[in-house]
Amino acid sequence: MYTSAMAPFKTMPPRLDSDGLSYYPSSFVEWLYDLIFGRTSIESHSYLSESSRSSFDQLDATGSLVSMIEPSLLGLCEYLGIHLLKGGEVVGYLQRYPGLYMPLLFACHLTDEEFAGEGSFSLEVYHDPEGHDEYLMLTVRQNNYTDDLLDRIERVSDQVRPSLQGESGWLLITTDFQPVGI
Numbered sequence: 783m784y785t786s787a788m789a790p791f792k793t794m795p796p797r798l799d800s801d802g803l804s805y806y807p808s809s810f811v812e813w814l815y816d817l818i819f820g821r822t823s824i825e826s827h828s829y830l831s832e833s834s835r836s837s838f839d840q841l842d843a844t845g846s847l848v849s850m851i852e853p854s855l856l857g858l859c860e861y862l863g864i865h866l867l868k869g870g871e872v873v874g875y876l877q878r879y880p881g882l883y884m885p886l887l888f889a890c891h892l893t894d895e896e897f898a899g900e901g902s903f904s905l906e907v908y909h910d911p912e913g914h915d916e917y918l919m920l921t922v923r924q925n926n927y928t929d930d931l932l933d934r935i936e937r938v939s940d941q942v943r944p945s946l947q948g949e950s951g952w953l954l955i956t957t958d959f960q961p962v963g964i
Contacts, residue, residue: 855886865902879950885949901922903922904923919956
C-alpha cells in the first residue's frame with residue numbers, strides 16, 4: 783500500500799459527484815487513512831481500521847460518505863491535535879455538503895505537514911455576522927508568528943483549492959494571529 787513515507791502527498795483527493803455519492807472505491811478511503819495515520823503504531827492503525835471497517839463496508843454498499851463523516855473527523859482531529867469547536871456544527875455542515883469531506887481531510891493533512899509543532903489548529907463553522915454566509919474555517923495559530931505565515935497558508939490553500947471546484951459550501955484556511963490557547 784502507498785504510504786506517506788514513499789512520496790509527498792501531492793495527489794489531489796477524489797471528489798464526490800453532485801449527489802454527494804462517492805464514485806471512488808473504499809480503497810481510496812483506506813489509502814487516505816493510511817497516509818494520514820501511517821505514522822501511528824501498529825496497534826493504533828489496527829484500531830482505526832477495525833473501528834472504521836463498518837463505515838468502509840457502508841461506503842461500498844451505499845456509495846455514501848455521510849455515515850463516516852463524524853467518526854473519521856473526530857479521529858482525525860484527535861490524532862492531529864485539531865481543536866474541533868462546536869463539533870456538531872462542523873459535522874452538520876459536512877453532512878449538508880459531503881463534497882467537502884475529502885478536501886477537508888486533505889487540507890487537515892497538508893496543514894499538519896506544513897505547521898506541525900509550531901502551534902495549534904482549530905476547525906469550526908464560521909457564521910458571517912453581516913450575512914447568512916457560513917463556511918468551514920481551519921485556523922492556524924503559531925507559538926511565534928513568522929513573516930512567511932500567510933504565504934505558507936496560501937501554499938496549502940493552493941493545493942486544496944482544485945479539489946473544491948464545483949462543490950457547494952466552502953473551506954477557508956486562515957489565521958487570526960491570536961496566541962495559542964485562546
